[in-house]
Amino acid sequence: MNDFVEVRTVLGKKKISKNTVTLSHEHICCYSEYLNIMSKSYLDKAELAKKSADILKNMKEKYGVELFIDCTPVNIGRDVELLKKVSELSGVDIVCSSGFYYNDEPILDCMSAETLAEFIVGDANNTCAGIIKAAVEYDTVSPFNIKFLKASAIAQNKTGLPIILHTNANNKNGVKAVEILLSENVEPKNIVVGHLSDTNDIEYIKNFTKSGCYVALDRMYDNKTEEYITSKINQINELCEAGYADKLLLSHDDAVFQGFCDKTQIKEPRWSYMFEHIVPKLDDNIANKILKENPLTMLCGMEDYYGIQRTNT
């Protein structure tokens, strides 16, 4: 079995060691380009690149993080040139996203799913994106959301890239979103259902693993109470005992510049949390799967990871 797997990074396709630790759902920055146009003091990108690179260098030294999946979709400030700079300065490989967030936007509202899919495919090719981001937030999955999910599905079928879904676990809208993707011929192994650590409803999470999707417990908060830590460990162990260790992803969903608040600034994200408080309490094999193996099988497919000959190409 090969020790490396090919991953699409912002610096092109790269051979990545299977021993690599990955942060599977984070952001360097989420921001509004409009605000950047309106105010020069809103975001200093040179400062952000330097600070982000310093943080990633530290993550590499301390926890062995060598691959970082940036889940920022295009319309909340994805900036590939910034990500390239951070990757070059830090020596950490970065996977970027194509695709759109859930916001209803007038210009995009006028376009068909097919047209939007063409944008995603073209963008994924131009940027060497490794994932397609799609999103639902509210309890009603709107016609706009459905069109975007269809666009993501069409683009997935054309590119083969996995879809990482932003969902709201508390209103359980992931069920409808996955249903739409499946109806558009996306295979479950190419779907990651995100933000499921926001619920303690284990049966809800198991719905997705049962159908073969990846489940992302990717919102580890900076909560050091025994109660919170134990609830997350129990969640992971229960899913593993049910036979879904191959489908679990763990991360924080935090950013160096987190634009989703009234006033924001460049800050230290909580990316150390899971390495300090969750991982040491997991069985080594499980930790290995979650940190090293699963992010790579998610990005490249089990077939490529295990060197199994593809039959469909």
Ligand SMILES: [Zn+2]
């Ligand atoms: Zn996110």
